[in-house]
Amino acid sequence: MSRTIVIEEPGGPEMLKVxxxxxxxxGPGEIRIRHHAVGLxxxxxxxxxxxxxxxxxxxLGMEAAGIVEAVGEGVTHLKEGDRAAYAAMPPGAxxxxxxxxxxxxxxxxxxxxxxxxxxxxxxxxxxxYLFHRVTPIAKGDSVxxxxxxxxxxxxxxxxxxxxxxxxxxxxxTDAKCALAREHGAAHCINYRETxxxxxxxxxxxxxxxDVVMDGVGKDTFDASLDCLKPLGMMISFGNASxxxxxxxxxxxxxxxxxxxxxxxxxxFLADHxxxxxxxxxxxxxxESGAVKVNIGQRWPLEEIADAHRALEARETTGxxxxxx
Ligand code: NDP
Numbered sequence: 001m002s003r004t005i006v007i008e009e010p011g012g013p014e015m016l017k018v019x020x021x022x023x024x025x026x027g028p029g030e031i032r033i034r035h036h037a038v039g040l041x042x043x044x045x046x047x048x049x050x051x052x053x054x055x056x057x058x059x060l061g062m063e064a065a066g067i068v069e070a071v072g073e074g075v076t077h078l079k080e081g082d083r084a085a086y087a088a089m090p091p092g093a094x095x096x097x098x099x100x101x102x103x104x105x106x107x108x109x110x111x112x113x114x115x116x117x118x119x120x121x122x123x124x125x126x127x128x129y130l131f132h133r134v135t136p137i138a139k140g141d142s143v144x145x146x147x148x149x150x151x152x153x154x155x156x157x158x159x160x161x162x163x164x165x166x167x168x169x170x171x172x173t174d175a176k177c178a179l180a181r182e183h184g185a186a187h188c189i190n191y192r193e194t195x196x197x198x199x200x201x202x203x204x205x206x207x208x209x210d211v212v213m214d215g216v217g218k219d220t221f222d223a224s225l226d227c228l229k230p231l232g233m234m235i236s237f238g239n240a241s242x243x244x245x246x247x248x249x250x251x252x253x254x255x256x257x258x259x260x261x262x263x264x265x266x267x268f269l270a271d272h273x274x275x276x277x278x279x280x281x282x283x284x285x286x287e288s289g290a291v292k293v294n295i296g297q298r299w300p301l302e303e304i305a306d307a308h309r310a311l312e313a314r315e316t317t318g319x320x321x322x323x324x
Contacts, residue, residue: 001020001021001023002020002021002022002095002097002098003018003020003095003096003300003301003324004018004019004020004021004022004092004094004095004098004275005017005018005019005054005056005059005060005061005094006019006057006060006094006142007047007048007057007058008056008057010049010050010053010056011048011049011050012048012049012204012308013304013305013308013309013312014305015048016048016127016304016305017023018080018096018301018302020218021059021095023097023098023099025070025072025098025099025122025251026070026071026072026075026099026102027072027073027075027099028072028073028076028159028275029072029073029075029102029103030071030072030075030099030100030101030102030103031068031069031070031071031072031078031097031099031100031102031105031212032068032069032070032071032097032098033064033066033067033068033069033097033098033105034067034085034096035064035066035068035093035095035096035097035098035324036062036065036066036067036114036118036119036324037064037065037066037114037115037117037118037119037321037323037324038061038063038093038094038118038301038321038322038323038324039061039064039087039094039118039119039120039121039122039123039320039322040299040304040307040311040320040321041062041063041065041092041122041123041151041322042108042151042159042198042215042238042311042321043062044060044061044062044091044094044308045157045308045311045312046239047060047091047115047314048060048155048308050194051239051243052139054081055123058073058090058091058092059092059094059095059098059197060091060092060094060218061091061092061093061095061322062087062088062091062092062093062122063085063086063087063088063118063121063122064085064086064093064095064111065083065084065085065086065108065114065121066083066084066085066097066114067082067083067084067115068080068081068082068083068105069083069085069097071102072102072180074172074209075102076278077102077107077193078102078105078107078155079282082107083094083107083108083109083110083114084106084107084108084244085105085106085108085112085114085117085118085121085149085159085279086100086104086105087104087106087122087125087201087265087269088100088104088122088124088174088269089117089202089266090282091136091294094301094322095305096324097115097303101131103159103272103274103275104196104272104273104275105150105218106121106275106276106279106280108263108283109235109287109314110285110291111286111287112283112286113322115295116145116286116293116295117263118153118294118321118322119293119319119320119321120155120282120286120291120293120319121279121282122265123152123155123281123319124155124157124285124286124291124293125153125154125265125268125269125275125278125279125282125317126161126237126265126297127152127155127159127270127282128236128278129157129263129265129274129278129281130156130213130273131160131163131165132264132281133161133268133278133317134135134233134235134261134263135144135211135233135235135259136182137163137165137210137211137259139164139165140161140164141166142165142167142168142204142209142210142211142212142246143160143166143167143168143201143209143210143211143212144167144168144170144171144196144200144209144212144213144214144224144227145160145167145168145170145185145194145212145213146169146173146191146212146213146214146215146216146220146302147159147170147171147172147215147216148167148169148170148176148177148180148185148236149171149172149176149177149179149180149188149239149317150215150240150316150317150318151316151318151320152170152215152238153169153171153180153215154179154180154183154294154317154318154319155291155293155319156182156213157169157180157183157185157292158183158184158290158291158292159184159285160185160252160289161183161184161185161290162288162290163289165304166186167184167185167186167199167215168185168186168188168189168203168209169181169185169187169188169189170190170191170196170216170220171186171188171190171191172190172191172192172314173188173192174190176188176317177189177190179294179317179318181253181295186289187191187199187203189215191220192288195223196223197223197226197227199321200227202272207229207284208227208228208229208230209227209228209229209232210228210229210232210233211228211232211233212225212228212232212233212235213235213237214234214235214236214238215238215239215240216217216238216239216240216241216244217236217238217239217240217241217243217244217302218239218244218245219241219242220241221236221244221245221247225251225255225258226255228255228256228258230256230257230258230280231256231257231258231259232256232257232258232259232298233258233259233260234259234260234261235261235263236260236261236262239276244246244262245248247260252324259279286299290306293317293318293319295314295318295319295320296316296317296318296319296320297310297317297320297321297322298320298321298322298323299321299322299323300323300324301321301322301323301324302321307320318323
């Protein structure tokens, strides 16, 4: 049996219920994994509220680390007893143990703790694809990164520093800005107090940035386009403040032939070999010391609703771990 968090209806954090579930044995292409730590991500909120609809009832949670207990037929990259970690569909990581498809589960090096892996698989592989797999970004290029003191944000600050990329962050308080700078942001703008467009212009001497990475969405999207150089790349990858309104293509022309994409990690992870390579790249960054996960807070599984409330209220910094 496994304590597991499920929702029966979309809605607020009070919809998250603890149930006991049979785990069962893995079928072909699957593993059974016993979790040691679980990660919390903003996508869990979108799935809970119904912004990203799930067939209901459904377990939640996209990320965890633990020990492989059993492997199904055809699984060759993992074996019983292996340490492993993942960010993967389908949701169901908020659980002590589960059976799941093996393809996106990655062997975890002994040098990385279960907690660190649970905290950064999803956010870290997101940063990996943002900096390496969407558009060419070279040493010396500039990136505007919103919510730079969040889970994805603090990893992005360190990643940018390690690649010689100038990251201009935004964050909602001066303390969060200080944290982003400590983690490698070259600058950080408190966007609840200061209009970030003129600040970015000032920092870049009116040139604008090469790339914007925007996980905040509704509140920052339009102004972010005004921060880009001509031919710059807008990567919209999240909706923490709400989904972005439809965009007119003519706006992109008028603002300098801008490029625009709306990415999701799961497109990049869909290919088994690419997923494993992304995880390896992330582990290398961690093992080299270039990227250290900042676990800002922990909640026990039973208090998952409080974890969701804090994330939505902008009270968290860095990554969050759910303990079992
Ligand atoms: P964070 O830890 O960054 O938390 C979200 C942050 O967004 C808050 O702390 C807050 O920071 C900021 N924010 C701004 N406006 C609001 C608002 N109205 N309500 C809540 N938060 C707000 O979360 P994650 O690191 O888990 O994810 C960051 C974003 O990246 C999310 O949108 C997430 O969905 C997205 N994401 C997308 C992926 C993809 O591949 N598409 C993969 C992973 C994450 P502040 O107070 O500083 O403004």
